[in-house]
Amino acid sequence: MRVLFAVSPGIGHLFPTIPLAWALRAAGHEVLVATAAEGVEAAVHAGLPAVETAPASAIAAIFGAATGPPDERARRMSERGRRIAEAGHAVHDLLLRTFGEVSAVTAGVTAEVARRWRPDLVVHSRLQGAGLAVASALGVPAVEHGFNFQSEPDLAARFLPHLAAAYERVGAPLALPPRRVVVHVAPPEMMLGPAGGEAWSMRYVPYNAGGDLPRWLWEPPERPRVLITMGTVVPRLQGVGGLSRMLAAAPDVDAEFVLALGGDADLAPLGPLPPNVRPVGWVPLHHLLTGSAAVVHHGGSGTTMAALAAGVPQLVLPHGADQFVNGGQVAALGLGLWCPPAEVDAATVTKLLADETIARSARSAATRMAGLPAPADLVTPLTTLTHP
Known part of the structure; x- marks a missing residue:
């Protein structure tokens, strides 16, 4: 055939x-x-x-x-x-x-x-x-x-x-x-x-191309690990400014953050990164999700579905396209939260990390997906x- x-x-x-x-x-x-x-x-x-x-x-x-x-x-x-x-x-x-x-x-x-x-x-x-x-x-x-x-x-x-x-x-x-x-x-x-x-x-079987997996990815994090990604389209079309408020809140959250924006994103507009934020180049998303306690993202379909398949709670900061639809459905299904990028704060991320109901729903959804x-x-x- x-x-x-x-x-x-x-x-x-x-x-x-x-x-x-x-x-x-x-x-x-x-x-x-x-x-x-x-x-x-x-x-x-x-x-x-x-x-x-x-x-x-x-x-x-x-x-x-x-x-x-x-x-x-x-x-x-x-x-x-x-x-x-x-x-x-x-x-x-x-x-x-x-x-x-x-x-x-x-x-x-x-x-x-x-x-x-x-x-x-x-x-x-x-x-x-x-x-x-x-x-x-x-x-x-x-x-x-x-x-x-x-x-x-x-x-x-x-x-x-x-x-x-x-x-x-x-x-x-x-x-x-x-x-x-x-x-x-x-x-x-x-x-x-x-x-x-x-x-x-x-x-949904996540495919995110290949990439070198850093050694730290295999080590258990000392604090909850939170992945931050905006996919490929948002950084290219809008820059990374939409993450300014999220990164400003990072020092007030008891977590380590992994900032995965690919190898081509210009991080200069973000200024000096907080000490608990680790920038990385292109690393396959599904490997970054493994071991993460939560993911903050733009609501792109690929990221949303990969997080669902991994059973990771989500915080969606929609920028455009179908991202508002995905963010709304993530919240409606109890898989996470969503808010405009300009309104995210440390309390929102902390709430997501502490919400065991969301964590259970995310794990249950991943089990259903795997079936x-x-x-x-x-x-x-x-x-x-x-x-x-």
Whole structure:
């Protein structure tokens, strides 16, 4: 079986799909990734063949988020995030329009590759409509790969009007593929939104690329260890200023903090770091979560789901995108707390560390997650999709 992974640009969309791609390869199936921008290099580093579907400049032009001073970028991103959160479990039309443009830009090359390679199945990230268009054009099943808590059975139907340009570029009528399945990566009872359609649950297996693991990571901490991370997008688009208040509060918390912002983040705006804050470069997130008593993060889907899988209490400081949705669901499920970055203080972090109810809920959620089918368990059901 040949499986085409059509993934939206960005590692936040790519990383959740890697374990399933690996599972298919390990079972003897062929996999090809079609993506753009930073996703291409990330797929290659994951050991997968990849095709670039659009120049990075074309993707940057659509989002246009990297223009203006950091404060202005932060304001725009936060405003968009709050608007997105207003839609609740549903994907906001703003995102459908934006990713409809991304789908159109990437659809042509995706279709050209697909027609030559002839996949039996298309797995697409949730907002990559080029995958839907190509599956429709080839008459093969499409699998929507989720990455957060949101469940929306009619998402593809709502997305379709925004994909007219993508379908036109692949030469297909504006219609959904003949067979569609949605894969959710959280337990059904934790999903935000109604059940419906053909949906499968799969365990979220964190993939955060490789990295050198420092020796101190294996040593038991003398005090509770709190991980601080803002993912990859927030530091690049907004800088690190959103962490100023959190780091100012750190000396008043009886804990050691690990500041993991990757190797490219400019920490200079933060000034001298408190003595109980240890900055690190790129270290795989799931290894940093192991042994952590809590994690403070931006609410990105990958970080949120990795913390859920690790059973670590969370403090979410949302900056934009779907981060307000994730933060709200973390709090609603009793897995942690959330507050605006400008309102976090030592008392908030101390409360999280001392709350045994949250700790128990986080551990229970991790146990529930571990009981879901692994990516390898979905290989056979995916294979059956290709047989009428």
